Amino acid sequence: QVQLVESGGGLVQAGGSLRLSCAASGGTSSTYAMGWFRQAPGKEREFVAAISRSDGITYYRDSLKGRFTISRVNAKNTVYLQMNSLKPEDTAVYYCAAVRTFSGRQVFTSRGEYDYWGQGTQVTVSS
Numbered sequence: 001q002v003q004l005v006e007s008g009g010g011l012v013q014a015g016g017s018l019r020l021s022c023a024a025s026g027g028t029s030s031t032y033a034m035g036w037f038r039q040a041p042g043k044e045r046e047f048v049a050a051i052s053r054s055d056g057i058t059y060y061r062d063s064l065k066g067r068f069t070i071s072r073v074n075a076k077n078t079v080y081l082q083m084n085s086l087k088p089e090d091t092a093v094y095y096c097a098a099v100r101t102f103s104g105r106q107v108f109t110s111r112g113e114y115d116y117w118g119q120g121t122q123v124t125v126s127s
Helices: none
Strands: 003-007 010-013 018-025 032-039 046-051 058-060 068-073 078-083 092-100 121-126
Touching: 003 092, 018 032, 018 092, 018 121, 032 068, 032 078, 046 068, 046 078, 058 068
Parallel strands: 010 121
Antiparallel strands: 003 018, 018 078, 032 046, 032 092, 046 058, 068 078, 092 121
């Protein structure tokens, strides 16, 4: 059983940056592919970015490419989401998720593919 704890959210002005962290415990993070999702008020939870278990393969929501970067440090059991040039429409609760996989290269983009979720961290971008 893996526990995921997100941190790093907050209030930022449009154009600013934030780095979210997701710390994993209760398992070996290097056996899990990881992802970030977000949910704005009144909307469905949507995919943001994903990273493979060990080969550094990444995948992004099309509209976020070039502004968001996902990375991981397996030695620290931590996944990051660097968010730059933030916009008011990026306001949401951001969730970290993990899925156990034997593949070092596969990324996962659907909510239903993930086994474990964090509690979320609020990101608010003011205009």
